[in-house]
Amino acid sequence: MDLAASRRGRAWRALFAATLVTLAGAALVGGASDASAEQMSRRAWLGVELAPGPAGGVIAKHVVTSSPAAKAGMVDGDLLVxxxxxxxxxxxxxxxxxxLAGPGNVVNLRIRRGGRERDVAPTLAPFPGRDQILRLDKVGTRAPDLKALVTVSGTVPATVGALRGNVVLLDFWATWCAPCRLMAPQLSKWHATYAxxxxRVVGVTSDNVGVATKTAQALAMRYAVASDAAEAxxxxxxxxxxxTMFVIDKKGIIREVLVGYDPSRHAQIEKLLQALLAEPAP
Incomplete structure (x- = not known):
């Protein structure tokens, strides 16, 4: 379920979709779904979140890991002139x-970094889909820290560092999200089997504590639940x-990302959990 369908507007995320994803040539805003594979193959992808520069130019706010932009040597903070x-x-x-350029073609970019200008020439790739973009950007990287979480139930860690030595399932959900409700029993099962x-299973919801408490009780969530009302x-x-669920290993590295409710991937996730749990502590 698209977060844009939430009752609360998410302006920054709409901008992210309209710059990072629209670099494929078609907007992904509101509740629009991903295009078909054929349509996506015709859309070019650079892999940069953009923002206007302070005095001209365009800022690369974020360069997606393994994207065409990253492979060409672009980094966060570059000014595209x-x-x-x-x-x-x-x-x-x-x-x-x-x-206009399309997949497989080169866009010649002049960038400014540290007061010096240089040229880069990324070869545009077919748009991989938003789920794969998240995997490219996050799998193999250190898990970001937890920010401003409020405990709803169970023991919620204050930081990602506090989870070091554990395998972590970090599940982002909301009360209004029907697929999230379907996922809850599976998370409880994994918690009961492998705790x-x-x-460590931690459910992170955009709901406030009151709403989240009622839902966690109604769905018999046996794992830790936290409110991320500010969505930090x-x-x-x-x-x-x-x-959206992240699998994090004992060293704090993201090893897998699962977007949406897909029971066909649960066996794969469980096999990964077993392998990660068998790894020695750092």
Whole structure:
């Protein structure tokens, strides 16, 4: 379920979709679903979250790991000053340029970093889909810290560091999200089966404590539940759809991401949990 369908607007996330995803040439805002595989293959992807520069140009707020931009040497904070020789003043210019170029083609970018300018030439890739973008960006990286979580039930860690030595399932959910409700029994089952071996399951919801408490009780959530009403932790993890679950190993590295409710992948996730639990403590 798309977070944009929530009763609360998420302006920053709409901007993220409209810049990071629209670099494929078509907007993904509101409740729009991912395009078909054929449509996605025709959309070009650069892999950068954009923002207007303070005095001209376009800021690369975030460069997705393993994206065309990252492979070309771009990093967070780069100022893009021109694309194919055309000065950039607005993110929409680059979005249009990428859409026009298409997958497999090169966009010549001039960037400024540390007061020096350089040229990069990323080869645009077919748009991989938002779920795969999240996997590319997060799998293999250190889990971001937990921010401003309020305990709803169970023992909620104050930081990701407090979970070091445990395998962690971090599940982002909300009361209004029907697939999230379907996921809860499976999370409770994994908690019951593997908690004694070192698995920690933490459900993070955008609901306030009162609403979350009622839902956690109604769904018999046996694992820790926290309220992320300000959505600071959701933002840190780049969550744009619910449910989204991160598998984190004992060293604090994200090893897998599951977006949506997909029972066909549960056996794969459980096998991964067993393998990670068998690894030695750091």
């Amino acid at each position: 021109a694309a194919d020789g055309v000065p950039l003043e607005d993110p929409k210019q680059l979005i249009a340029r990428v859409a 004694a071996q070192g698995l 932790t959701s933002a840190a993890y780049g969550v744009s759809a619910l449910p």
